[in-house]
Amino acid sequence: MQLQQLAYFVAVADARHFTQAAERMRVAQPSLSKQIRALETDLGAPLFSRARGNVTLTPAGEALLPLARRMLADADTARREVAELAGLRKGRVRLGATPSLCAGLLADALARFHHGYPGVELLVEEGGSRDLVRDLARGQLDLALIILPLQSSDPALTTEEILRENLVVATRQGERPRARMRVEDLRGRPLVMFRRGYDLREATLNACRQAGFEPRFAVEGGEMDAVLRFVEAGLGAAVVPSMVLDGRPGLTGTPLVPGLSRTIALAHRKDVEPTRAAQAFRTTFLAFLTDSSRERTLPPGVEVLP
Amino acid sequence: MQLQQLAYFVAVADARHFTQAAERMRVAQPSLSKQIRALETDLGAPLFSRARGNVTLTPAGEALLPLARRMLADADTARREVAELAGLRKGRVRLGATPSLCAGLLADALARFHHGYPGVELLVEEGGSRDLVRDLARGQLDLALIILPLQSSDPALTTEEILRENLVVATRQGERPRARMRVEDLRGRPLVMFRRGYDLREATLNACRQAGFEPRFAVEGGEMDAVLRFVEAGLGAAVVPSMVLDGRPGLTGTPLVPGLSRTIALAHRKDVEPTRAAQAFRTTFLAFLTDSSRERTLPPGVEVLP
DNA sequence: AGACGTCATAGCCAACAGCTATCGGAACCA
DNA sequence: TGGTTCCGATAGCTGTTGGCTATGACGTCT
Numbered sequence: 049m050q051l052q053q054l055a056y057f058v059a060v061a062d063a064r065h066f067t068q069a070a071e072r073m074r075v076a077q078p079s080l081s082k083q084i085r086a087l088e089t090d091l092g093a094p095l096f097s098r099a100r101g102n103v104t105l106t107p108a109g110e111a112l113l114p115l116a117r118r119m120l121a122d123a124d125t126a127r128r129e130v131a132e133l134a135g136l137r138k139g140r141v142r143l144g145a146t147p148s149l150c151a152g153l154l155a156d157a158l159a160r161f162h163h164g165y166p167g168v169e170l171l172v173e174e175g176g177s178r179d180l181v182r183d184l185a186r187g188q189l190d191l192a193l194i195i196l197p198l199q200s201s202d203p204a205l206t207t208e209e210i211l212r213e214n215l216v217v218a219t220r221q222g223e224r225p226r227a228r229m230r231v232e233d234l235r236g237r238p239l240v241m242f243r244r245g246y247d248l249r250e251a252t253l254n255a256c257r258q259a260g261f262e263p264r265f266a267v268e269g270g271e272m273d274a275v276l277r278f279v280e281a282g283l284g285a286a287v288v289p290s291m292v293l294d295g296r297p298g299l300t301g302t303p304l305v306p307g308l309s310r311t312i313a314l315a316h317r318k319d320v321e322p323t324r325a326a327q328a329f330r331t332t333f334l335a336f337l338t339d340s341s342r343e344r345t346l347p348p349g350v351e352v353l354p
Numbered sequence: 355m356q357l358q359q360l361a362y363f364v365a366v367a368d369a370r371h372f373t374q375a376a377e378r379m380r381v382a383q384p385s386l387s388k389q390i391r392a393l394e395t396d397l398g399a400p401l402f403s404r405a406r407g408n409v410t411l412t413p414a415g416e417a418l419l420p421l422a423r424r425m426l427a428d429a430d431t432a433r434r435e436v437a438e439l440a441g442l443r444k445g446r447v448r449l450g451a452t453p454s455l456c457a458g459l460l461a462d463a464l465a466r467f468h469h470g471y472p473g474v475e476l477l478v479e480e481g482g483s484r485d486l487v488r489d490l491a492r493g494q495l496d497l498a499l500i501i502l503p504l505q506s507s508d509p510a511l512t513t514e515e516i517l518r519e520n521l522v523v524a525t526r527q528g529e530r531p532r533a534r535m536r537v538e539d540l541r542g543r544p545l546v547m548f549r550r551g552y553d554l555r556e557a558t559l560n561a562c563r564q565a566g567f568e569p570r571f572a573v574e575g576g577e578m579d580a581v582l583r584f585v586e587a588g589l590g591a592a593v594v595p596s597m598v599l600d601g602r603p604g605l606t607g608t609p610l611v612p613g614l615s616r617t618i619a620l621a622h623r624k625d626v627e628p629t630r631a632a633q634a635f636r637t638t639f640l641a642f643l644t645d646s647s648r649e650r651t652l653p654p655g656v657e658v659l660p
Numbered sequence: 661a662g663a664c665g666t667c668a669t670a671g672c673c674a675a676c677a678g679c680t681a682t683c684g685g686a687a688c689c690a
Numbered sequence: 691t692g693g694t695t696c697c698g699a700t701a702g703c704t705g706t707t708g709g710c711t712a713t714g715a716c717g718t719c720t
Contacts (some may be wrong), residue, residue: 049429051357052677066698079678081698086677091433092634093440098698100686108436115432119425123355126421127397130414134399165398328398342705358708372667385709387667392708404667406717648674 051123053087054116056080057095061113064103131165139325140169144180144192146247147272148213149312152291152347154193157336161329168325176245181205184317190326195247196311204318210337211312214349215251216290216301220282228303231259238266238284240275247310252287255308290349301349311353357429359393360422362386363401367419370409437471445631446475450486450498452553453578454519455618458597458653460499463642467635474631482551487511490623496632501553502617510624516643517618520655521557522596522607526588534609537565544572544590546581553616558593561614596655607655617659 059069060080070077088094095109105113131137141161145154150172158170173180173189177199180192184205196209217229234256241263242249256263266284272292279286280298289310293301314330316322322330341352365375366386376383394400401415411419437443447467451460456478464476479489483500490498490511502515523535540562547569548555562569572590578598585592586604595616599607620636622628628636647658 049357049433051355067696075677076679077698078680078700081700082677085699089637091436091440092442092637093436093630100697103698108439111435111439112432115428115435119428119432122421122425122428126418126425127355129417129421130397130399130401133414133417134397136398331395331398373665381708382710383667384669384711387669388708391668406666409667 049087049090051119053083053090054119056083057087057109057112058116058120060084060096060103061105061109066103131167134328135324136165136328137167138169139165139167139323140171140190141323141325141329142171142173142188142190143329144173144175144183144189144194146177146180146193146195146312147174148248148289148292149193150174151272152289152294153340153350156340157333160336161332164332165325165328168328177247179245181315184315187317190316190322191329192315193312194315196313205315206318207313207315209311209313209353210334212309212351212353213289213291213312214303215248215287215308215310216293216303216349217285218276218279218288218293218299218301219285220280221298221300223282223300225300226302228305230305231255231308232261234263234285234287235259235261236264239263240270240278240284240286241265241268242275242286243269243271248287248289251308251310255287291347294347355393355396357425359389359396360425362389363393363415363418364422364426366390366402366409367411367415372409441630442471442634443473444475445471445473445629446477446496447629447631447635448477448479448494448496449635450479450481450489450495450500452483452486452499452501452618453480454554454595454598455499456480457578458595458600459646459656462646463639466642467638470638471631471634474634483553485551487621490621493623496622496628497635498621499618500621502619511621512624513619513621515617515619515659516640518615518657518659519595519597519618520609521554521593521614521616522599522609522655523591524582524585524594524599524605524607525591526586527604527606529588529606531606532608534611536611537561537614538567540569540591540593541565541567542570545569546576546584546590546592547571547574548581548592549575549577554593554595557614557616561593597653600653 056069056073056075059073060066063069063072066081066084067077070080073080084095091108091112093108094106095112097104097106128137154172158172161168162170173183175183177192177194180189180194181198183189184192193210194207196207198205198207217234239252241252253263267278270278272288275286276288276292276296276299278284280296287304287308288301290301290303293299314333316326337346337352340346346352362375362379362381365379366372369375369378372387372390373383376386379386390401397414397418399414400412401418403410403412434443460478464478467474468476479486479495481489483498484505486495486498486500487504489495499516500513502513504511504513523540545558547558559569573584576584578594581592582594582598582602582605584590586602593610593614594607596607596609599605620639622632643652643658646652652658
């Protein structure tokens, strides 16, 4: 007997319908059927009478139902009580993140954390790595997702590499598509450039200079969303993390050869232990990444580091 | 969160000791440690403070303990209530079995069934297949473990092949041991023979006759235990299932080539549905066999059929 | 210092929960 | 009667995981 089997059992008892119950539990119908069957053989008695389109509880099922409900309720209570004592009932996580992450996978991760710890306040600051590092040091942030390597000489941070994201050239959809490009191909071509302070600005400029030319700007100064809209409007190309193109049908991302990528790390102050809420966020976030990686639901061009 | 993890948690809380708790739960210590750790990360808080030789509950653990106990108690109650409704609280199973099985693995199987269904009365009848089949037909048995093929022409039985057991030649320990024997080697050699009615008597006689000779008897007429004692006493050899030699240091079993084996089947009347208790016995027994097979705890010379 | 006791870690394997694809049979409808 | 639809069961595959053994780390006691 397992709690999950009981949850499935209650779902079927409520829905009087295997397929609908499976949908509600977010699993495939055969998986649920199999678990119910396992529970039945474990208990040694059928729990449902499966008349066509009319699933009903057997007496054994009737006897089990209230106990199953109570066990599940107890499990929920236990979860809450422990969370309360662990200081995760209330609390606050102040998280810094780069714009590309905010636009990309952060939303789902935050949703997951909020679902797990609904009482914890979530504050997100969007900014370049330099600003985030400064705010971490000032104690204005608990955690930050930053770009490595750090420019600042401040070694008072612990960093943990967690992601690698590929940079691609974003162009307007339909503009003579290519399989891939070299940085060299950007020479003379008008670029839409981020405002000062963005890591991507430095990255792009460095790449061009290393290729031996100074890039030409069609427009500069925007935030992430503005830059993408300018590209959509045909003002020019931009170098961006491929993940921000997810869900932007008007834009095409062309990979660069040799590949250009950035390493994203989770950083916090070395001198103070992160709050329990911050630790919980870190755990949830890492779990979210590995899960997404496993389920192939990560945006393209993002790779989870071991 | 899983019920088993909670059971492990309660065990550790009671014992204040991981290793002892693991013993009590009949698992290896690392397995238990891993489950406790999984529970802790699942709940987001440590449950034990692991001071050397002084394991104590954290506040979170204290909060969880009563709820865990209640969930486990509910699970137990649910099991009992369902069993009661399924008619397994009381009831009776009348089981027939051949002497070799009774002497061999049946004891452990019965213990397991009794543990699972303590309210069910267990009656065992030991006898040859012919007698068992007759008693099944008369309604004096619910289930029987018999030797296939059936001699009787009564087709009113459902049989399910479950085991194959090897026959070996039992001789006194120390008597010029051989790696293997042919049936032919029994010619002229005094045999200890079972009484009429034993399947083994027929099997032995048939094998000898097929090899072209009539066996010589040193003594005949005993039950299983007596036959084995006669062999131990040096009266002669006997053909027996290798499993009955398990735990008889005074006897050696020599395999026959070509191999001689018997198929054991579980039989019940075709015309009446077995009682719920009998069905439960069947399930438990089959599970016992596959478990034993997996854990390599079957007596030698016995093979579980798929 | 060394032996012991105790929990954690590492690495391996079998079992299983999950999936997709498909079947079988009841109900419904023309 | 013969599709068609719906719904649960079945089959076969895969990734995850609970279990094991062996070993490590580290305190305690002789």
